[in-house]
Amino acid sequence: MLSEREQKKLGREKLQRIIDTGKTIEGRSLDPFLMDVKENIGTVRKYFSEWKIPEDLCLDAETIHQIASVTRLQSEWVKHRSTTLYTDPFLLDEKIKRLDKRNIIRAFVKAWHPIVESEQLTIPSLAEALTYWKSLAPLNERWNETAPQEVGSGTATREELVNQKILREEAFSKELETFWQELKKEVAERGENEKILYQDFVYVGTYEETVNRAFMTSFLVTYGYATLQIIPLEEETYIVPYKEPIMRGYDKQLVSIPIALTAEEWRKWRERTGNE
Amino acid sequence: MSKRKAYYASKIKRTTHMLFYKRHKKPGVKGWELRKTIGSDYPKVLKILDDHLKSLDLQVKTVFEDEKKMENPTQEQLDKARFLIELRGELSPKETKMIGWRIDDLAGLAIAIAYIISKKGKSPRKDIEELLKEKLPGWKVKINIDRYIRHGYLAQDENEQLYLDWRTRAEVDQKALVDLLLRTEM
Numbered sequence: 001m002l003s004e005r006e007q008k009k010l011g012r013e014k015l016q017r018i019i020d021t022g023k024t025i026e027g028r029s030l031d032p033f034l035m036d037v038k039e040n041i042g043t044v045r046k047y048f049s050e051w052k053i054p055e056d057l058c059l060d061a062e063t064i065h066q067i068a069s070v071t072r073l074q075s076e077w078v079k080h081r082s083t084t085l086y087t088d089p090f091l092l093d094e095k096i097k098r099l100d101k102r103n104i105i106r107a108f109v110k111a112w113h114p115i116v117e118s119e120q121l122t123i124p125s126l127a128e129a130l131t132y133w134k135s136l137a138p139l140n141e142r143w144n145e146t147a148p149q150e151v152g153s154g155t156a157t158r159e160e161l162v163n164q165k166i167l168r169e170e171a172f173s174k175e176l177e178t179f180w181q182e183l184k185k186e187v188a189e190r191g192e193n194e195k196i197l198y199q200d201f202v203y204v205g206t207y208e209e210t211v212n213r214a215f216m217t218s219f220l221v222t223y224g225y226a227t228l229q230i231i232p233l234e235e236e237t238y239i240v241p242y243k244e245p246i247m248r249g250y251d252k253q254l255v256s257i258p259i260a261l262t263a264e265e266w267r268k269w270r271e272r273t274g275n276e
Numbered sequence: 277m278s279k280r281k282a283y284y285a286s287k288i289k290r291t292t293h294m295l296f297y298k299r300h301k302k303p304g305v306k307g308w309e310l311r312k313t314i315g316s317d318y319p320k321v322l323k324i325l326d327d328h329l330k331s332l333d334l335q336v337k338t339v340f341e342d343e344k345k346m347e348n349p350t351q352e353q354l355d356k357a358r359f360l361i362e363l364r365g366e367l368s369p370k371e372t373k374m375i376g377w378r379i380d381d382l383a384g385l386a387i388a389i390a391y392i393i394s395k396k397g398k399s400p401r402k403d404i405e406e407l408l409k410e411k412l413p414g415w416k417v418k419i420n421i422d423r424y425i426r427h428g429y430l431a432q433d434e435n436e437q438l439y440l441d442w443r444t445r446a447e448v449d450q451k452a453l454v455d456l457l458l459r460t461e462m
Contacts, residue, residue: 027435077396092394095457097410101383102369107456108386109367111449114375116334116361117303118296 004050011047012056015063018043022066025073032073040067179216180225183241195229195238198259203269214261228257287314287321288328295325295336295361302428302442304339304360311355319354335364339446360446384408384420385429390457392430392440393450401436 002010018040025032044063051057096104187196202213217239220226224246229238237259291314294305310318326336340346341356349357367375372382391407392399401421408417421438424430428443444450 092390092454092457093407095460096387096390096407099457099460101379101411103460104383104386104457105369105372105379107460108382108453109369109372110456111453112367113335113337113362113364113447113449114367115303115337115443115447116296116363117298 008047008050008056011050012059014043015047015059018063019059019066022070025070032070032077035067035070037067037071037074176216176219176223176225179213180220180241180245183217183220183226183239187239187241195240198228198237198239199269201239202261203266203273205270207263207266210266211261214259230257284321284324287318288325290314291318291321291325295359302358304358307355307357307359310359322359329361330364333363333365334361336360337362337446339442358446362447380412380416381420381423384412384417385424386453386457388421388424388430388438389440389444389448389450390454392438393454398437398439401432401438404438 018035021035024030025034040063044060044067048060051060099107183196183201186201187194190196190200198217202217203210204213217226220241221228221239224242226239226241229240230236231238291310294310294313299305307318310322314321322336329335337360338349338354339358339360340349340353346353369379372379375382377385387407388404391404395403404421405417408420412420421430425432425438425441428441430444431439431441433439440450
């Protein structure tokens with residue numbers, strides 16, 4: 001007696017075999033009656049109640065599809081056999097192998113009506129070609145005609161570039177400096193022990209601005225204007241500004257600290273603090 | 277010559293030029309091209325031309341878009357059809373040399389076409405190669421099949437299945453070919 005798992009495994013194998021047979025029949029033009037459709041439908045029906053997961057149900061559907069394709073081929077096969085064009089391939093195969101070339105040709109030419117087509121130069125067509133050749137401009141002139149025209153370069157104002165988000169309103173280093181000063185001020189006003197909670201500094205009234213502040217903060221830490229202090233047990237992250245920017249040596253292994261900043265988190269913070 | 281006769285004589289001349297001389301990659305012209313050049317009465321002009329061609333053992337062949345014979349085609353079906361000039365009667369085996377094909381090549385083509393017809397219009401290339409190798413050297417078989425494909429007699433898909441292509445459907449009376457092969461005495 002097979003366990004349920006073994007039963008399913010066997011079922012999958014049988015369905016896969018049906019699919020493979022169908023594909024072989026379709027791909028290699030084999031006799032579609034090589035497949036016993038009735039028996040295969042029985043197999044599909046037998047295992048259908050076993051399938052619970054989508055993969056198995058897909059396999060079941062594919063098997064049905066393949067059986068349907070073979071049934072269509074069987075129908076075409078029967079139709080073809082009933083037409084006057086049908087000839088038993090084995091009979092024809094045998095005949096072709098036994099006939100000599102001359103007899104084959106004799107039969108073929110009686111059923112063959114080759115197309116008549118001609119290619120010929122005439123005096124008028126030559127005259128027309130000469131006229132065309134005379135009026136045809138030399139290649140270097142034609143190339144000049146199609147050469148791309150130069151487009152004059154212009155200047156864009158700084159305001160235009162800022163509007164197009166190509167330039168920031170301030171140079172980045174200057175912006176970072178201003179942000180660092182803001183951090184130090186916030187720590188002095190609202191922080192404790194020369195540090196401030198990451199959320200208290202970064203989170204502001206709009207989510208867009210919050211993301212921008214998180215972005216700037218990451219640069220403050222990377223460029224040595226501040227550092228992060230993480231207290232794992234309390235799950236709190238603090239930002240600690242340095243009095244002076246420090247230069248980090250490349251001999252020290254730097255670490256990246258991912259801090260999630262989801263809109264959901266930001267909304268909760270806003271509700272909690274009543275910050276609009 | 278009456279005015280009416282002169283009118284048709286001129287149209288027949290132009291139609292003959294269009295049909296005999298190769299204008300595109302495939303021979304022949306489409307109905308809409310004839311309508312544009314000859315006028316809407318081009319089916320009548322083709323009929324008169326076909327009568328003229330009888331004495332030369334040639335005929336105007338109509339190949340419809342879905343390549344099935346039609347008893348009473350509509351104007352639209354005629355516009356989409358391709359018109360060709362082909363041999364009305366039969367060539368003698370000796371005359372086949374004029375077409376530029378060697379007897380081996382032509383026999384190979386006949387076998388390939390007959391085999392594909394018997395296999396419902398589709399057969400693996402490998403099977404046809406095996407069949408032709410019975411009587412032709414292997415290297416020649418591959419070259420010949422490629423040649424039949426190039427000339428539009430056979431078509432091959434990505435699964436290396438061979439089909440009958442437009443030229444076979446235009447030139448070969450498939451039923452007659454199979455019947456003749458089966459009836460041929462050995």
